Amino acid sequence: MSHFSDRIQFYPLKNLLEHISSPDELRRLDPDDLPRLAKETRGFIIDIVATKEGHLGASLGTVELTIALHYVFDTPDDKLIWDVGHQAYGHKILTGRKSIFDTNRQLGGISGFPRRTESEYDAFGTGHSSTSISAILGMAIASRLQENTERQHIAVIGDASIASGMAFEALNHLGSTDANVLVILNDNAIGIDPSVGALKKYLTNVKKGTAKEENIFECLNLAYTGPIDGHDISQLLPELERLKSVRGPRLLHVITTKGKGLEKAEIDQVTYHAPGRFDRFSGEREPSTDNELPLKYQDVFGHTLVELAENNPKITGITPAMPTGSSLKYMMAEFPKRAFDVGIAEQHAVTLAAGMATQGLMPFCVIYSTFLQRAYDQVIHDVALQNLPVIFCIDRAGIVGQDGATHNGIYDMAYLRCIPNLVLFAPMNETELRNGMFTAQLGLPHPIAIRYPRGRGVQQEWRTTFETIEIGSSRELRKGSKIAILSIGHIGNSIAEAIEAFEAGQIGHYDMRFVKPLDKKRLYTIFEHYDFVISIEDGCKAGGFGSAVLEIANEMGHANKLIIMGIDDLFLEHGTAGEVRHLAKIDAEALKNRIKILLDE
Ligand SMILES: Cc1ncc(C[n+]2csc(CCOP(=O)(O)OP(=O)(O)O)c2C)c(N)n1
Ligand SMILES: CC(=O)[C@@H](O)[C@H](O)COP(=O)(O)O
Numbered sequence: 001m002s003h004f005s006d007r008i009q010f011y012p013l014k015n016l017l018e019h020i021s022s023p024d025e026l027r028r029l030d031p032d033d034l035p036r037l038a039k040e041t042r043g044f045i046i047d048i049v050a051t052k053e054g055h056l057g058a059s060l061g062t063v064e065l066t067i068a069l070h071y072v073f074d075t076p077d078d079k080l081i082w083d084v085g086h087q088a089y090g091h092k093i094l095t096g097r098k099s100i101f102d103t104n105r106q107l108g109g110i111s112g113f114p115r116r117t118e119s120e121y122d123a124f125g126t127g128h129s130s131t132s133i134s135a136i137l138g139m140a141i142a143s144r145l146q147e148n149t150e151r152q153h154i155a156v157i158g159d160a161s162i163a164s165g166m167a168f169e170a171l172n173h174l175g176s177t178d179a180n181v182l183v184i185l186n187d188n189a190i191g192i193d194p195s196v197g198a199l200k201k202y203l204t205n206v207k208k209g210t211a212k213e214e215n216i217f218e219c220l221n222l223a224y225t226g227p228i229d230g231h232d233i234s235q236l237l238p239e240l241e242r243l244k245s246v247r248g249p250r251l252l253h254v255i256t257t258k259g260k261g262l263e264k265a266e267i268d269q270v271t272y273h274a275p276g277r278f279d280r281f282s283g284e285r286e287p288s289t290d291n292e293l294p295l296k297y298q299d300v301f302g303h304t305l306v307e308l309a310e311n312n313p314k315i316t317g318i319t320p321a322m323p324t325g326s327s328l329k330y331m332m333a334e335f336p337k338r339a340f341d342v343g344i345a346e347q348h349a350v351t352l353a354a355g356m357a358t359q360g361l362m363p364f365c366v367i368y369s370t371f372l373q374r375a376y377d378q379v380i381h382d383v384a385l386q387n388l389p390v391i392f393c394i395d396r397a398g399i400v401g402q403d404g405a406t407h408n409g410i411y412d413m414a415y416l417r418c419i420p421n422l423v424l425f426a427p428m429n430e431t432e433l434r435n436g437m438f439t440a441q442l443g444l445p446h447p448i449a450i451r452y453p454r455g456r457g458v459q460q461e462w463r464t465t466f467e468t469i470e471i472g473s474s475r476e477l478r479k480g481s482k483i484a485i486l487s488i489g490h491i492g493n494s495i496a497e498a499i500e501a502f503e504a505g506q507i508g509h510y511d512m513r514f515v516k517p518l519d520k521k522r523l524y525t526i527f528e529h530y531d532f533v534i535s536i537e538d539g540c541k542a543g544g545f546g547s548a549v550l551e552i553a554n555e556m557g558h559a560n561k562l563i564i565m566g567i568d569d570l571f572l573e574h575g576t577a578g579e580v581r582h583l584a585k586i587d588a589e590a591l592k593n594r595i596k597i598l599l600d601e
């Protein structure tokens with residue numbers, strides 16, 4: 001189908017976007033109208049994200065590219081994958097989700113990332129980075145085997161995401177095939193934080209025309225074109241048309257600006273990656289009203305690490321591409337030679353830490369729970385098997401809220417507790433986090449993972465004096481007689497509050513601190529003493545903390561006393577963290593209901 005026939009003249013209409021509900025309608029526009037559509041789409045994104053929040057900068061940067069791709073290619077028959085997917089808001093708006101875009105990331109609303117179940121235009125579900133080239137190559141191979149020679153296959157991937165191991169593995173494979181794949185490298189020279197590494201330097205040289213080497217993509221057998229201006233539709237259209245007319249592995253390098261079209265977002269690209277609420281005209285972020293609230297766990301981690309590093313020269317810090325999110329940025333500022341942002345490279349981050357540990361360093365390797373999933377083998381094979389004392393700080397553990405199913409950190413307790421040698425600790429508050437970090441750097445004979453959630457702690461005074469925590473010890477927070485509640489980590493705070501409603505002396509509460517090793521002695525006493533025991537965790541029930549307690553209860557012949565509260569065997573959707581916890585029945589209300597039922601028995 002030619003996109004240049006059957007055009008509709010929209011000139012009398014003030015708002016083009018109002019009349020575009022699908023790429024079919026988009027393709028009927030005159031090409032000269034597309035810049036106007038881009039402006040309107042950008043405005044639409046800004047209007048919604050200003051109040052509903054979400055990923056702003058990346059999507060503002062891909063508006064023209066999105067329009068050009070859907071204009072030139074025959075989506076959804078042609079397959080289009082957005083790597084990470086946080087830049088796909090324009091894609092969602094133009095592929096039938098404009099009227100519900102204001103539900104983005106809200107409970108019951110559309111996902112903040114592409115999803116196959118949400119639209120036929122979402123060829124592949126994303127959220128974690130650097131998967132797009134593998135997936136699109138898989139689709140291209142399938143088209144070939146199914147004798148579909150017409151279908152086009154396109155992956156859009158950012159400059160930070162293409163530097164990740166998975167993307168390189170896929171390029172390595174792609175270049176050895178004649179698969180019909182077009183990779184679009186959306187190069188804005190930044191990830192969430194500024195891009196790092198040798199590839200970033202190389203891409204900068206390519207842009208300046210000063211790359212001395214052969215083109216790296218050409219060397220990998222991809223037909224390279226670019227760089228071109230990714231905001232100039234008059235450049236994008238003819239180049240995409242040309243690329244559509246040829247076959248084989250191709251890479252188009254486009255240069256874009258993260259945050260394009262909103263001055264503040266262009267200037268402060270790190271903050272405006274996901275800025276929270278802001279004024280849609282000025283871009284000014286809503287002033288924070290929570291100055292009185294406790295600090296975020298991330299900041300407690302970041303400042304504590306600096307404090308410890310000042311006194312312990314063996315400490316190093318490692319983050320795979322999340323220095324701001326994890327607050328490793330504080331150590332990077334204070335000790336630039338000892339703190340490393342390695343880019344989106346979770347596997348490398350873990351094995352890098354292992355290497356450092358072999359030489360007597362004490363690496364704090366801070367990784368979001370959900371992204372550590374990618375480095376599972378490295379945790380087992382490179383760290384635990386060699387019993388290297390790497391200190392994992394597992395950020396965003398538990399329910400993360402609006403990022404939803406792709407980002408929830410609810411599997412780590414299950415996937416880590418089965419690994420020999422590994423200690424697994426979950427602090428209930430800031431003091432516990434600090435003391436856990438302090439204890440770890442005293443020199444443990446094992447690797448340790450310290451898991452803590454996204455967001456704020458509970459203490460105003462967090463800069464407490466350090467104390468050592470005995471590995472495998474728990475804390476009795478409240479004595480009881482009938483029902484014992486065993487909590488792990490931050491969730492214990494809402495539990496402590498919930499049980500205040502019950503008569504003193506009935507309900508006991510224990511902060512178990514360690515998923516591994518469990519405080520067996522304490523558990524033996526508890527199971528002997530109480531009629532019922534409830535374990536509660538912000539992780540999956542299968543194989544998690546409650547399962548570990550059940551193993552001990554079973555040893556004692558008391559398995560029938562235990563009720564496990566945790567996340568059922570399903571993927572949790574997006575919503576505020578509170579809403580999702582409520583739906584998952586791991587909040588204070590669910591616990592109170594359980595207790596009431598047991599007390600009535
Ligand atoms: C495996 C994994 N690690 C980390 C992240 C967190 N993350 C999301 S977007 C992003 C930066 C992506 O940068 P780039 O690919 O350049 O895209 P841009 O945001 O610039 O459009 C990172 C690190 C992730 N989604 N997946
Ligand atoms: C798209 C992505 O993976 C990140 O931007 C993620 O949403 C960051 O999460 P936090 O907001 O918890 O840092």
Ligand SMILES: [Mg+2]
Pocket residue numbers: 158159160186187188189190191
């Ligand atoms: Mg980028």
